[in-house]
Amino acid sequence: MALLVPEGSEGVPISGVLVDVGVDGFRVRHPYPGLKQNDIVRFIHRSQEGRARVIWSRKTSTDFETGFEYLKD
Secondary structure (H helix, E strand, C coil), rough: CCEECCCCCCCCCEEEEEECCCCEEEEEEEEECCCCCCCCCEEEEEEEEEEEEEEEEEEECCCCEEEEEEEEC
């Protein structure tokens, strides 16, 4: 499970499935079509919480998948 809140979205949370986690970032499968490259989100997942930048996002057959890079606050 991962929870994402895009900055500037009035705090609307997006629930997703954490696909994988690395040293520099993570990947989430989710239903939200609005994440674009360079968007910033607040996130929480099983390993960490903080802020991250969207590196890429793509549509799959049933939902969306997005790769994030951790940001240092």
